[in-house]
Amino acid sequence: MIHIYLDAMGGDDAPNCTIQGALEALRNDPELEVTLGGPIGEIEPLLKECDDVRSRIHLDDAPEVITNHDAPVMAIRQKKNSAQVRGMLMLKENAVDGFVSAGSTGATLAGGMFRLGRIDGVERPALAPLLPNGKGFFCLIDCGANVDCLPQYLPQFGVMGAAYLRCVQNMENPRVGLVNIGAETEKGNALAKAAYPLMEQAPFHFIGNVEGRDITADVADVVVCDGFSGNLILKFMEGVAGTLMGIIKKEMMADTRGKIAGLIAKPAFRRVKKTMDYTEVGGAPLLGVKGVVVKAHGSSNAHAIACAIRQAALMKRRGLVDAIEKEITKQLKED
């Protein structure tokens, strides 16, 4: 059995969609148990029509709720009866096998850092979502955990991202690239310039710099950058895709020809949407902490929550945390 702790109050549509997501995940995986963490009085009444999986649902009363308005580090320190704190402590004590939240990213990070703790040798844990590039997915690391980075963090992001793809996505020799503003070695800001030679020495298949226009061109499987750039990339990708789809829709609705084409092309556009939907592969794992932690998108629907739970279970089954620990130890020895 794999046992995942779910922050039941995290996310825009919580606790309704978190509970529905948990039920979906449990129905798809008979070897799964889920603990729902949150104010029990709010959660229990919503557990309806789930007799088929009810025996694999546990409730953990966490009456204190951390919202996006709370200062994360302070909240983790003070709200000891929140799902973020209780879940991370249960994970630390091996009472559960993974933690999933669609709530405050900052609280998940702070909980991971200060309640669960880092893997020995890891300088900074990092968020590593998989994003679509048309051919498949690439791992973007870090996408927001570390907005100011020292050069030596970046090769570790590469090590962790490559371990993730090898371990969980069965990719043999992931190509690791460094986000930069030119393809040439000597290009970049101070951080990228200092990180480049460290990336060359790191124990992964380093393919050099990746420019903005190549990030979604399937030239690298692991795209490494500081958390400021990564967050910009993550959100800008959503923004550009949304804006472009909006323009296409507007232009197709502008005349009868376009309207007819739009109707006929509906299945094709549905497939496009599916290709671009990165919630299918789960949320963003927080790599580098001593346990399986997945941060799902705040706007996750029930299916996205189910995917994040499935992903956390897979990370545990494949032994990702041990794999990262091994790789980081190897990297430190080589240095």
Place this chain on the structure above:
Amino acid sequence: MIHIYLDAMGGDDAPNCTIQGALEALRNDPELEVTLGGPIGEIEPLLKECDDVRSRIHLDDAPEVITNHDAPVMAIRQKKNSAQVRGMLMLKENAVDGFVSAGSTGATLAGGMFRLGRIDGVERPALAPLLPNGKGFFCLIDCGANVDCLPQYLPQFGVMGAAYLRCVQNMENPRVGLVNIGAETEKGNALAKAAYPLMEQAPFHFIGNVEGRDITADVADVVVCDGFSGNLILKFMEGVAGTLMGIIKKEMMADTRGKIAGLIAKPAFRRVKKTMDYTEVGGAPLLGVKGVVVKAHGSSNAHAIACAIRQAALMKRRGLVDAIEKEITKQLKED
């Protein structure tokens, strides 16, 4: 008459497309003169079928060509008979009214900085292209001139970007935003956090932080960031748009329905392409130097070159350099 110096050897398809672009610009604007700078022996034979505008074309023999492989600052120092050096010096002496190049960005920057010079009070000149957001255009500044920025550069970018939109695009009160990873004031990396209060005090309409997903959502007219982030945004926008259009094409070609829809929707997709085509508004002006300098995209076709020349002429006619000088003086007095 407005007189623009064009780096005839700059760009992927130079000198053919630069010359064709110059001819298009001259034919569209009877009050325009163009000097073509480059090896005269290569340029002159290409000047065919242009008797109608030949009297407004001048040739400046610049036998030394700076390529993308040259180290920019070194090239500007050593290749004194290059179009970049000769053009910038002519601009400085008011022998021409503007300089346009689709060649090495670094050489244009170095030429602007060291041969032409900064406007008094400007800390760092910056590249400021206009990019499409579906509703119109926004000015992204800096998009690559300054990869490492001090906080005080950013409000100046805002001042220059706003002056550009006011002066050349007739926008009354441009909304200026700061690229950041959250909407809240306290979010960001060290640079963004330090720049925020300076942006609040600056003499423009500051609307606060702009997240990645809002950059193309028409919430700000001037989008301010360091040159590393800006270059990432510029190129990633191209990349995501290209990838998404590729996915759409692939999915529409995947079945007969989609193929038919694609044929019917052709005019709509042509309009989408036109909406997204930012070469129509010209290249990226280098704001903050003592003269009109426009960097066109390296892959510019003849029409894009013509647009960049038209844009440079407009910047001169509207007195943009004086306007920026005035605004920067005002900002410094308020400090």
